[in-house]
Amino acid sequence: MAPSASSSVQRARRALADRLRELARDAGLAGKELAALCHWHPSKVSRISTAKAQPSEDDIRAWCRACGAEDQTEDLIASLRTVEGMWVSWRRMERAGLRRSQEARLPLYERTRWFRAYSPGLFPGLLQTRGYTEDVLRAVQRRRVPVDDVADAVAARMERQRVLREGRRRFAFLVEEGALGNGLGNADTQAEQLDHLLEVAALPHVSMGIVPIGLGRTRMPVEGFWIYDTAQVNVELVSGYLTLTQPSEVRAYAETFAMLAGMAVYGDRARALLTEARNSLA
Template structure:
């Protein structure tokens, strides 16, 4: 991914690079010494130590061995894996199928108590009906996943919805009005999904707030990707090429501010139900 895509990822890479550079200094070596001990070109050491190139696990093992710091190898490899986990391409995340990709986020949902989600293109997963989820995941599978385990993936996502009613959790969902007419599945599937949203807008679950951001000619709409905010600790963003995890406080605050601005534009309760009803009636 481009290094500028998220300062959270860049900062984590730089922290790892800084620690590797410190090991060289603590060992009384310089870059040329380390390169010779590892059998590398000096430019490789320079790229890794400045954060321009991300090391592999084998690179870290060789680096630590050359610096006489084998005891730190596993901790540094764990740091590398954490960095890699901040940005995951869809190809990598879904190579074993959609079920495993769905299961991988379950611990995050279990530990979160305050959820905020904005979607400009589909109904958020926790609010989806079975049929709508099946239509969404089938579309994903056909586009980019060779393994067909859609039925299992749907079951995992449906089971995850228990977090809506278990524990002391709060949820705030914002969807663009266009989401109400996005066309996943057939008319019956769409109608069932809209009925579900109508019930939520009516207050079916007191811990769930649903807002619809109306389409307005005078609205100045900046491009904003769909995102989820988990408590105040993490933001997940789904991009065209992959899945981004944001953990830097300043970036989390930016998403929180964006969510607040969108929430101010949204309508709730009766006004939201009017928009949902219009979308449902348009299916006839």
């Protein structure tokens, strides 16, 4: 797993290390004794038990076997996979193409009732037209994905958009004004996208805010993020996809969203900015 400053990831890694260290203590094994049973250098046991190195699944199997705690193996491997899932590099997530990563998020969308999304440069996926989505995913595919399954990935994202109109859900979207004219795709695609935003913004369960360009901002743009109910935040970084579940971190992003929301314009003023951007394409 790539290093991350996220306390969610670090705490999960420490919790796994603590459980492994407890197994060794309960078995009466010192670090050197455990290392000998596993045929490792003693420093490896030290690094794993202090969360300075993350064990592999085989490492966990060997550790549990040495401690006479093989009944704990599957549970600990499940914990390891949870840690690994908190931070996923794009290379790992997209090595088989873009479709799977789009489909993988559908269960999360289906169980969420309150969506909050902030986007500094692109329109959020739930608001994208098919043409705009194709341009976005094609750009991603050309930059970092050797497999070309863009058509399937676009279809998966379009399928996910049904949550906008199904069930009793609430949506709050914040977009930086600069995203309205970011130049992605051609004029026809951009015009269609802006028309679609005007339509979606009129839905009663959707709040559409635009953070205007101008001097005197109290908060600079940050990385794009999604908040799902009050349980989880996902952040798309240059290097990978971060999942945060620690309440303090979810709360920090919720506070940032509220601050940015306080700077945004809504209703007629938001529609005026969308219309202005639409007219500038003529």
